[in-house]
Amino acid sequence: MEPVIERISVKTNVLNANQQTALANRELFHKEGLLVMNLMSAPGAGKTTLLEATICALQGKLRVAVIEGDLQTDLDAQRIEALGVRAFQITTGTVCHLDARMISRALESFPISDLDLLVIENVGNLICPSSFDLGESLRVVVCSVAEGPEKPKKYPVMFNKADLVLINKVDLAEPSGADLQELMNNVAEVSPNATILALSARTGEGMPPWINWLQYAVDSHASSSRMLNVSL
Numbered sequence: 001m002e003p004v005i006e007r008i009s010v011k012t013n014v015l016n017a018n019q020q021t022a023l024a025n026r027e028l029f030h031k032e033g034l035l036v037m038n039l040m041s042a043p044g045a046g047k048t049t050l051l052e053a054t055i056c057a058l059q060g061k062l063r064v065a066v067i068e069g070d071l072q073t074d075l076d077a078q079r080i081e082a083l084g085v086r087a088f089q090i091t092t093g094t095v096c097h098l099d100a101r102m103i104s105r106a107l108e109s110f111p112i113s114d115l116d117l118l119v120i121e122n123v124g125n126l127i128c129p130s131s132f133d134l135g136e137s138l139r140v141v142v143c144s145v146a147e148g149p150e151k152p153k154k155y156p157v158m159f160n161k162a163d164l165v166l167i168n169k170v171d172l173a174e175p176s177g178a179d180l181q182e183l184m185n186n187v188a189e190v191s192p193n194a195t196i197l198a199l200s201a202r203t204g205e206g207m208p209p210w211i212n213w214l215q216y217a218v219d220s221h222a223s224s225s226r227m228l229n230v231s232l
């Protein structure tokens with residue numbers, strides 16, 4: 001029995017320590033009036049392609065920067081920087097999620113004071129990233145139709161904590177024989193409070209509602225941060 005209890009308490013301590021740092025990160029983001037999004041998905045769901053299309057759509061409207069989390073390589077950060085947007089690559093080595101301290105360390109050399117939106121692209125993984133608060137205000141989960149309709153049921157914790165679930169690659173539904181409606185029903189079942197949008201970052205289909213949602217989230221967050229900072 002004892003080793004099991006020890007393991008549980010180690011895990012609890014790790015998450016408590018993470019929560020302290022996440023709170024400090026969140027306070028800093030609020031002070032800056034900055035909306036921070038934690039973008040999560042399984043590997044290959046299309047997070048970086050979605051970010052590229054999103055950055056292009058937001059050009060001249062919002063000031064955006066990206067923190068990329070990957071086990072190895074800075075390939076994703078290079079793709080973002082190629083669009084003229086500031087990007088910071090965190091390589092985690094063997095760690096399969098980002099934690100709050102990795103973000104707070106990145107912020108030591110990554111300026112955020114001139115931004116409206118900071119996107120943190122988490123390591124591709126539908127399991128533990130959901131347990132690590134980074135200090136974000138929004139959690140967005142991407143799920144591609146090509147992954148099959150059962151992902152939300154198999155990884156309910158990830159989907160349950162999402163503010164928005166984006167169904168990506170809708171252009172592949174027909175050619176791959178995937179059931180888009182069944183996937184949307186499963187998302188709605190495990191994420192009753194999340195907004196659900198379907199799109200294809202590659203073809204641009206369904207992008208405008210996502211861009212509008214984001215713009216609205218940034219605007220309302222900025223005004224609530226102003227009120228919070230005044231009352232402090």
Ligand code: MG
Pocket residue numbers: 047048076121
């Ligand atoms: Mg990526």
Ligand code: ZN
Pocket residue numbers: 095096097128129
């Ligand atoms: Zn992990």
